[in-house]
Amino acid sequence: MCKCTAILTVIVITAEIRQRAGRQEGKWKASRQKAEGKREGRRNKEEVYLWGRINVSGNFMKAADFEIKELGRANSRSPLNDEGRCKPLFGFVTDHDRILYETSLLKFEKFRESGQIPISFEKAGPREFVYFQPSKTKIGIVTCGGLCPGLNNVIRSIVMAAHYRYGVKNIIGFQYGYEGLNPDLDHAVIDLTPEVVSQIHHIGGSILGSSRGNQDVSRMVDTLEMMNINILFTIGGDGTLRGAHAIHEEITRRGLKIAVAGIPKTIDNDINLIDKSFGFETAFTIANEVIRNAHNEASGAYNGIALVKLMGRNSGFIAAHAALSIQEVNFVLVPEMSFSLDGPDGFIEVLRKRLATRHHALVVVAEGAGQDFFKGEAMEKDPSGNIKLKDIGLYLKDKISEKFKADKFPFALRYIDPSYIIRSAPANANDSKFCSLLAQNAVHAVMAGKTDFVAGHWNNEFTLLPIPVAVAKQKKIDINGELWWNVLEATGQPAMKEC
Secondary structure: OOHHHHHHHHHHHHHHHHHHHHHHHHHHHHHHHHHHHHHHOOOOHHHHHOOOEEEEOOEEEEHHHHOOEEOOOOOEEOHHHOOOOOOOOOOOOOOOOEEEOOOOHHHHHHHHHHOOOOOEEEEOOOOOEEOOOHHHOEEEEEEOOOOOOOHHHHHHHHHHHHHHHOOOOEEEEEOOHHHHHOOOOOOOEEEOOHHHHOOHHHOOOOOOOOOOOOOOHHHHHHHHHHOOOOEEEEEEOHHHHHHHHHHHHHHHHHOOOOEEEEEEEOOOOOEOOOOOOEOHHHHHHHHHHHHHHHHHHHHOOOOEEEEEEEOOOOOOHHHHHHHHHHOOOOEEEOOOOOOOOOOOOOHHHHHHHHHHHHOEEEEEEEOOOOHHHHOOOOOOEOOOOOEOOOOHHHHHHHHHHHHHHHOOOOOEEEEEOOHHHHHOOOOOHHHHHHHHHHHHHHHHHHHOOEEOEEEEEEOOEEEEEEHHHHOOOEOOOOOOOHHHHHHHHHHOOOOOOOO
16 A cells, blocks of 8 residues: 555544544434433432432432531531641542542443433542531440451551541540440440550451440440440441441431441441452462362372352352462352252262363352252341351262262372461451552541441442442342352352252
8 A cells, every 4th residue: 555545544534533523423413412401400419410310229219318427517628638747739629529430431422412410439538527526526436246357457547547637636446346335244445546556457357356236226326325436437347337227317316416326337348339348358368279279189189179168148259259369270259159969960960970081170259159958947047137158068078088088099188278367367458458448538528517327348449339329238249240250260160050
């Protein structure tokens, strides 16, 4: 092709691109005009919100459901940009800064065309004005539920941010979960100063301890009122967040000005509309090492089987991510899937075929998988009201052993359960950073008077999410979604059930 022909070709293509862009812009303008015409016919803001909805646990939530409650107007200028301090100025966020739920351009264009308002979350970050006066503010912190990597990181970051960034000096910790808020149990409180918390992020667990189970909400609010608490940070999973919301409702009923904030702690990563909870990354990172060593055990014996049980009550995210991170797992069993044990397509027969050809197998099972095998057995509940899971790990170990021994099929089985080692470990580097940023953003929000929210993360941005929305539904693996297909591609496992 000569130079002139090439130039003409570029000109023609450029002109065509411009024409297409012009037509697209015309469509967008027309859709905007159409949407504006529709909006003019709406009576108020609430009706506009009805256009964009999310289906959560059978209930359609509208944009108004994602607004964060406030104790009142924030009138005091934030101390973060005190002119007397030699430091970079903070970029404040406003309530109008929002993070879109959907990031697909195609779906966004559909919103444009229909005039709908997309669902979005309030962006977390420092506000220009604060509600609480730091010198008169008292903060309480409580950690609830099971242990999780990063708890001490969060406690430390709350104390450091409140003390050094806002000048709040009066911070206490309630021991042993919500029990610490029950005056009848008489657990001592701990004064939390920068000196007390300076090194706690290097150790696992929680310096405040933890517990499961419900406490009398009225008595807990009595404690907050008696101790003049202005802000309560609750660190825990969905059960803890439900308790935090109940506390908020009792506070509201009494007409008190106490802010309640949640920070999402769940090793299972199962809090809805939050893409990652702290502790999760550390959990599957440690699980990676366990699986790596388990693979060595399996491959070191003829027909060796390594069966690893990981945490995951209702959601199998730890098992799925750990398997993807090491690419040596042959079978991943999670609560979201159903599978058969027996029959030509059942798990045990598929496992036998694997051993017959490769002479070793690595199986990872989440603790909540296969609970339908225990139907008809007596069920117990823990202090939080959760049904105590039957041990699927030991069940599979026994069933595999029984079948292969009966068939005189040679095998060597190693059963590994690292659950309590994982949850009590200190946070890894990335989780530690994530814990700190979650805590700092929660502090910014409560100081501005925000309440009944959980600090979240969505589309690489920190967000504020109303607690009722966060606990309306548990997040689970979509068996027809990309994550699970990635797992199937990594393991090569079949369906293991009759289709």
